[in-house]
Amino acid sequence: MQAVIIEADAPLHLGTVARPQIGESEVLIRVAASGLNRADLLQRAGMYPPPAGASDIMGLECAGEIAEIGAGVTGWQIGDRVCALLAGGGYGEYASVDAGSLLPIPEGMDYISAACLPEAMMTVWANVYDRCSFQPGEAFLIHGGTSGIGVMAIQMARVYGASAIYATAGSDKKCDKIMELGGTRAVNYRREDFETAITAVGGADVILDMVGADYVQKNISVAKINGRIVNIAYMNGPKMELNLLPLMLKRLVLTGTTLRARSASEKARIRKGVEAGFWSAVQTGQIKPVLDTAFPAAKAEAAHAMMTKGGHIGKIVLEWS
Amino acid sequence: MQAVIIEADAPLHLGTVARPQIGESEVLIRVAASGLNRADLLQRAGMYPPPAGASDIMGLECAGEIAEIGAGVTGWQIGDRVCALLAGGGYGEYASVDAGSLLPIPEGMDYISAACLPEAMMTVWANVYDRCSFQPGEAFLIHGGTSGIGVMAIQMARVYGASAIYATAGSDKKCDKIMELGGTRAVNYRREDFETAITAVGGADVILDMVGADYVQKNISVAKINGRIVNIAYMNGPKMELNLLPLMLKRLVLTGTTLRARSASEKARIRKGVEAGFWSAVQTGQIKPVLDTAFPAAKAEAAHAMMTKGGHIGKIVLEWS
Numbered sequence: 214m215q216a217v218i219i220e221a222d223a224p225l226h227l228g229t230v231a232r233p234q235i236g237e238s239e240v241l242i243r244v245a246a247s248g249l250n251r252a253d254l255l256q257r258a259g260m261y262p263p264p265a266g267a268s269d270i271m272g273l274e275c276a277g278e279i280a281e282i283g284a285g286v287t288g289w290q291i292g293d294r295v296c297a298l299l300a301g302g303g304y305g306e307y308a309s310v311d312a313g314s315l316l317p318i319p320e321g322m323d324y325i326s327a328a329c330l331p332e333a334m335m336t337v338w339a340n341v342y343d344r345c346s347f348q349p350g351e352a353f354l355i356h357g358g359t360s361g362i363g364v365m366a367i368q369m370a371r372v373y374g375a376s377a378i379y380a381t382a383g384s385d386k387k388c389d390k391i392m393e394l395g396g397t398r399a400v401n402y403r404r405e406d407f408e409t410a411i412t413a414v415g416g417a418d419v420i421l422d423m424v425g426a427d428y429v430q431k432n433i434s435v436a437k438i439n440g441r442i443v444n445i446a447y448m449n450g451p452k453m454e455l456n457l458l459p460l461m462l463k464r465l466v467l468t469g470t471t472l473r474a475r476s477a478s479e480k481a482r483i484r485k486g487v488e489a490g491f492w493s494a495v496q497t498g499q500i501k502p503v504l505d506t507a508f509p510a511a512k513a514e515a516a517h518a519m520m521t522k523g524g525h526i527g528k529i530v531l532e533w534s
Numbered sequence: 535m536q537a538v539i540i541e542a543d544a545p546l547h548l549g550t551v552a553r554p555q556i557g558e559s560e561v562l563i564r565v566a567a568s569g570l571n572r573a574d575l576l577q578r579a580g581m582y583p584p585p586a587g588a589s590d591i592m593g594l595e596c597a598g599e600i601a602e603i604g605a606g607v608t609g610w611q612i613g614d615r616v617c618a619l620l621a622g623g624g625y626g627e628y629a630s631v632d633a634g635s636l637l638p639i640p641e642g643m644d645y646i647s648a649a650c651l652p653e654a655m656m657t658v659w660a661n662v663y664d665r666c667s668f669q670p671g672e673a674f675l676i677h678g679g680t681s682g683i684g685v686m687a688i689q690m691a692r693v694y695g696a697s698a699i700y701a702t703a704g705s706d707k708k709c710d711k712i713m714e715l716g717g718t719r720a721v722n723y724r725r726e727d728f729e730t731a732i733t734a735v736g737g738a739d740v741i742l743d744m745v746g747a748d749y750v751q752k753n754i755s756v757a758k759i760n761g762r763i764v765n766i767a768y769m770n771g772p773k774m775e776l777n778l779l780p781l782m783l784k785r786l787v788l789t790g791t792t793l794r795a796r797s798a799s800e801k802a803r804i805r806k807g808v809e810a811g812f813w814s815a816v817q818t819g820q821i822k823p824v825l826d827t828a829f830p831a832a833k834a835e836a837a838h839a840m841m842t843k844g845g846h847i848g849k850i851v852l853e854w855s
Contacts, residue, residue, distance in 0.1 A: 344785075425778065429778065444778065444781075444782055445782070446782075447778060447779065447782070451777050451778045451779035451782070452775065452776070452777045452778075453775070453776060453778070454773065454774070454775050454776075455773070455774060455775075455776050456772050456773045457746065457750065457765065457768065457772045457773075457774070457788075457790065458768065458772035460765075460788070460789070460790050461765055461766070461767075461768070461772070461790030461791065461792060462790075462792060462795075464665075464789070464790065464791040464792070465789065465790070466787055466788075466789045467778075467781070467787075467788040467789065468781070468785070468786065468787045468788065469778065469781050469782030469783075469785065469786070470782065470785040471782060471783060471785070474783075
């Protein structure tokens, strides 16, 4: 099959590799579209090796149809239209995945749109709803409000009944998108300090952050009593000076998680959480995929360049023809 | 009534103050013994003011008998022997307290022993069992293993079914006490690095810390996957440099709480947790108060000096005659 190949000192390009084998609990997906994630950039740079047993091809999510089914899998049929969280291998014409990580594509939704959903929705659920127990009526703050994660986090919080949804982003255009998706207050961090802005509106109960560095102390500052702060990345670095006194006095939780390294059964539990809590809202269109650009898989280099530059809103997707 | 008075540039001494009034949901305790807590030293130094509505007399716990009962209180009678968590006022002959913070003194236990229990057991329950959801079969690490908190935390974890109980302390004598109380491994931090020692035994699922400063990064280092770290103080300071990458990769929780500022209903919930989970073990003697020294209330200055010096094991108590 064809897949996107990483080669030192060369642009990403297609090459021929073996089609993945499936295990008893897995299915083979003929991939129609694969979502990009920032972790792909790290993997390409050699800083995020795939977990044991995973494909060494990039790609943490895809949409397509089921081409083969393992002997132990029930509830799915060949030809079913699915999207899936992957431990790797999304940037290929076929990908194998544990059946527990599959979600059914809603009727009428195309593959490119469906490829925008699994990683973002499962990441948001695992962190905001599972780890941080976000409750209806609570105030939510998300950094990177127009990232692939951000656009889903805002919509999910709106559907779930957040009392307020605050988000930061780096341009007025992005802030407009935050408000269009259901935000209560968007903060352009190039123009104003989010600590001041979010303090002024009363703070947040749950904060989803991928920036790290000096954002961590500010997150602690704007968290309300019993607030929870979760990091899914430290894009500006994981090292910082901290004063934890307000963490104790406000009884905060500072935590972080990654999705990729978790077991198949953990991922199945997270997928179930997304399906039970939010999939009907996807089916009815209350929650919509937010696509920035779809590239042909052969143009993966251009897709990575766009993500590296960072001006996009929502997801970047590779398409297989 | 008599109470221990704080006066600038003078030793602690007894003075005459008004007997506290009780509200509808409160009882008045004729205090027989009051436990010391490190927070008392901070309050005396002006760094830990009592919360709104609380007595400005020191003292976060006491044991005695009920002398008056508010109109809205049920289930208690005048003359009942009780111990209680207080928002303040323990260093006096009478203390008022919300009835939700009362625990019945087990038959045969004297007041001095009973005064060793409420603050430590409620603090341990609120942090280790409630906030950090400690589970039977998990490994537990406590710093300050022979502090008033430490000696109860070790015994509670033993009764609850910890797979291992690790504790740090500053002398071999204290380490012997840790082992006598049920510890699996005691670390004399003056002789060995706890990070190395606890890593060698496989790490801990839940860590109860009151040291802070450079202990925080080491706690992160020795925490197992999905580990929880809770600070109830930062005796060496709340400021530090941290690298949070392992917090995310191991999906840890870093949190902290204080007890005093919580609402009466929160304290009642915590008291119920102690009563339901651990009070029968106190009644049967599986969990024992650990008293270092009882001083007459008039010798509060000497009691504070002993706590400041820090060589004690277990609780220091003031006794009213």
